[in-house]
Amino acid sequence: AQSVTQPDIHITVSEGASLELRCNYSYGATPYLFWYVQSPGQGLQLLLKYFSGDTLVQGIKGFEAEFKRSQSSFNLRKPSVHWSDAAEYFCAVGALEAGTALIFGKGTTLSVSS
Amino acid sequence: GAVVSQHPSRVICKSGTSVKIECRSLDFQATTMFWYRQFPKQSLMLMATSNEGSKATYEQGVEKDKFLINHASLTLSTLTVTSAHPEDSSFYICSVWAGGPPNEQFFGPGTRLTVL
Numbered sequence: 001a002q003s004v005t006q007p008d009i010h011i012t013v014s015e016g017a018s019l020e021l022r023c024n025y026s027y028g029a030t031p032y033l034f035w036y037v038q039s040p041g042q043g044l045q046l047l048l049k050y051f052s053g054d055t056l057v058q059g060i061k062g063f064e065a066e067f068k069r070s071q072s073s074f075n076l077r078k079p080s081v082h083w084s085d086a087a088e089y090f091c092a093v094g095a096l097e098a099g100t101a102l103i104f105g106k107g108t109t110l111s112v113s114s
Numbered sequence: 115g116a117v118v119s120q121h122p123s124r125v126i127c128k129s130g131t132s133v134k135i136e137c138r139s140l141d142f143q144a145t146t147m148f149w150y151r152q153f154p155k156q157s158l159m160l161m162a163t164s165n166e167g168s169k170a171t172y173e174q175g176v177e178k179d180k181f182l183i184n185h186a187s188l189t190l191s192t193l194t195v196t197s198a199h200p201e202d203s204s205f206y207i208c209s210v211w212a213g214g215p216p217n218e219q220f221f222g223p224g225t226r227l228t229v230l
Binding site: 034041045046090103105 | 156209226
């Protein structure tokens with residue numbers, strides 16, 4: 001069965017420090033992978049996505065993620081965190097079958113300390 | 115990407131009443147829309163897949179008679195929570211499938227439902 005695991009429920013990072021949020025997936029083939037960010041009471045904003053090709057993908061707001069097939073991972077990174085990055089981050093996997101819903105991880109809450 | 119709106123953004127209702135939530139794709143014709151539910155501090159859980167002109171497909175454990183979904187046009191899907199109870203209080207989010215693989219979706223801003 002398809003699944004997404006985000007091992008870290010809550011992470012606190014100092015402003016200006018680097019960030020890595022972990023995401024592991026279980027899927028029978030190469031999946032489509034997404035990272036979304038959600039601010040309190042808001043909908044989801046797409047940060048970046050991986051479909052194929054270069055395994056290091058760049059997203060908005062200075063985020064990047066690297067697809068590692070051997071580790072079934074798609075970790076999100078940012079070299080320098082800003083206080084405005086505090087939010088909930090969701091990793092999601094999409095199937096190859098067209099029109100199927102995404103499967104989300106449980107999310108990681110990012111807090112930024114000054 | 116596609117712009118998706120939801121209305122209302124917040125609704126408070128009394129137990130036993132019904133509430134309708136609209137999801138609109140403003141600049142894209144969507145044959146498929148999805149409805150998710152998100153409880154506080156939890157992830158998004160798929161409730162149903164809504165296809166234009168046909169019956170919605172519900173996930174296991176979601177009562178189709180309680181959560182009525184209508185996808186009457188390529189730009190509008192509605193979710194009606196019938197006889198709402200406090201345990202139905204949640205954040206409801208719709209998304210629009212952008213077409214083709216890959217399965218990129220665009221999400222609405224969500225509707226916060228509180229049932230008193």
